[in-house]
Amino acid sequence: MGGGGSVKEVQSKAELDKIVADGSPAILHFWASWCEASKHMDQVFSHLSTDFPHAHFLRVEAEEQPEISELHSVSAVPYFVFFKEGKAVDTLEGADPSSLANKVAKIAGSITPGDPAAPASLGMAAGPSVLEAIQELSRENGAPQVSSSGLDDRLTKRLQQLVSSHPVLLFMKGTPEEPKCGFSQKVVDILKKEKVKFGSFDILMDSEVREGLKKFSNWPTYPQLYCKGELLGGCDIVITMHESGELTDVFKDHGVGVSDSLETKPNKTAGGKGGISEQSGLSTALTTRLAGLINSSPVMLFMKGTVDEPRCGFSRKVVDILKQEKVEFETFDILSDDEVRQGLKVYSNWSSYPQLYIKGELIGGSDIVLEMQKSGEFRKVLTEKGIHQKVSLEDRLKNLLNSSPVMLFMKGTPDSPRCGFSSKVVNALKEEGVDFGSFDILSDEEVRQGLKTFSNWPTYPQLYYKGELVGGCDIVLELHSGGELKSTLSE
Numbered sequence: 492m493g494g495g496g497s498v499k500e501v502q503s504k505a506e507l508d509k510i511v512a513d514g515s516p517a518i519l520h521f522w523a524s525w526c527e528a529s530k531h532m533d534q535v536f537s538h539l540s541t542d543f544p545h546a547h548f549l550r551v552e553a554e555e556q557p558e559i560s561e562l563h564s565v566s567a568v569p570y571f572v573f574f575k576e577g578k579a580v581d582t583l584e585g586a587d588p589s590s591l592a593n594k595v596a597k598i599a600g601s602i603t604p605g606d607p608a609a610p611a612s613l614g615m616a617a618g619p620s621v622l623e624a625i626q627e628l629s630r631e632n633g634a635p636q637v638s639s640s641g642l643d644d645r646l647t648k649r650l651q652q653l654v655s656s657h658p659v660l661l662f663m664k665g666t667p668e669e670p671k672c673g674f675s676q677k678v679v680d681i682l683k684k685e686k687v688k689f690g691s692f693d694i695l696m697d698s699e700v701r702e703g704l705k706k707f708s709n710w711p712t713y714p715q716l717y718c719k720g721e722l723l724g725g726c727d728i729v730i731t732m733h734e735s736g737e738l739t740d741v742f743k744d745h746g747v748g749v750s751d752s753l754e755t756k757p758n759k760t761a762g763g764k765g766g767i768s769e770q771s772g773l774s775t776a777l778t779t780r781l782a783g784l785i786n787s788s789p790v791m792l793f794m795k796g797t798v799d800e801p802r803c804g805f806s807r808k809v810v811d812i813l814k815q816e817k818v819e820f821e822t823f824d825i826l827s828d829d830e831v832r833q834g835l836k837v838y839s840n841w842s843s844y845p846q847l848y849i850k851g852e853l854i855g856g857s858d859i860v861l862e863m864q865k866s867g868e869f870r871k872v873l874t875e876k877g878i879h880q881k882v883s884l885e886d887r888l889k890n891l892l893n894s895s896p897v898m899l900f901m902k903g904t905p906d907s908p909r910c911g912f913s914s915k916v917v918n919a920l921k922e923e924g925v926d927f928g929s930f931d932i933l934s935d936e937e938v939r940q941g942l943k944t945f946s947n948w949p950t951y952p953q954l955y956y957k958g959e960l961v962g963g964c965d966i967v968l969e970l971h972s973g974g975e976l977k978s979t980l981s982e
Contacts, residue, residue, distance in 0.1 A: 946960045
């Protein structure tokens, strides 16, 4: 079994497969020498290896082993993959020592399930300074992978200029004529097959760019392929996109190496959707499913990855625009469903992703959405289609609090209160002859929970005067019996 608390550096995929194949629990830590959070988590990781001597604790430098990193879709470090009985059963992203300890304990821990992790693993062993450093890190960053990544402005500017310096740009090890690693070689070969002009940058020649770009793009390995300044991905993603024909489509849709890219713009009046299934050769079942998905939300984005973890720069850009416009939207991860991924291209006659739909109509991909946002047309389309900006919960609560000078948040309505306390407050207000507005918190869970936090008052009813909390049932009844309620509500 494991070697009584030591972390093993894994040097190849074959070595990893062999260790995992013996069936014992194994935990794999993807780390990077440039990442502070990685170093701190590595200390916690090695302490855990002494607490759980029967598990394999393995380390991989994400960039040195791109084959392993891409296999496990590592797009940020620190990142952990948990193996049991030869299979990957769980993952953890980010600097979260207690989650790490709990997940380790779950697969490698106590004989009796349900026991908490050994106390040592939850920090005693890690030492307070390490834990403080990690907490400090996650506070500063808000999240493990910050894109404001602690790069100084000068370097950020330099990287921004670099990634946009060619329509297609490959950051690689070596040069297209002499690639210095197999993964870089593969991507160069694919770009040649795609017959696109591309620029390249040899990251071995410039360690500032090499380390900085990983943080800038939140992608820990090389090569990295950019199109129009946006990251498409690493070797694996490029191979998949090339094989499915999608890479050609992305280049075409972004006007790269195609003299007339206009022909690929969507036909704005794509009328007669009904007859599509015959022409397109899509089965009726799939056509129905796609139509259902497109209309499942007024604003629907088909993208690579999820809102929290977009898996390509173009998808990330559209998510950012929708957030800036404060629009509620749903997403569908096309990487999770090949039938939708391929079918939707035919259905919408639009060959790449992301694709944004508003009220069932295709708006376009990231270029079009960005252009429309810049010109103000995007906001106009949203308004025309009756899609309003999402009001934050705090704004909503403030609007409610101020909707009437005296405002009662209660269970039920003044005519039929749904709890004794609410009923008592309503009666007190009526006896005083006070006009008041009311809101039934049973009708809206978001307001019900949000107001407790907002007002720092855990129960209902709650009475407000001019947006300020007067109190709950006890306080109102006290004011009422002391003859002070009316004067309090009319100061």
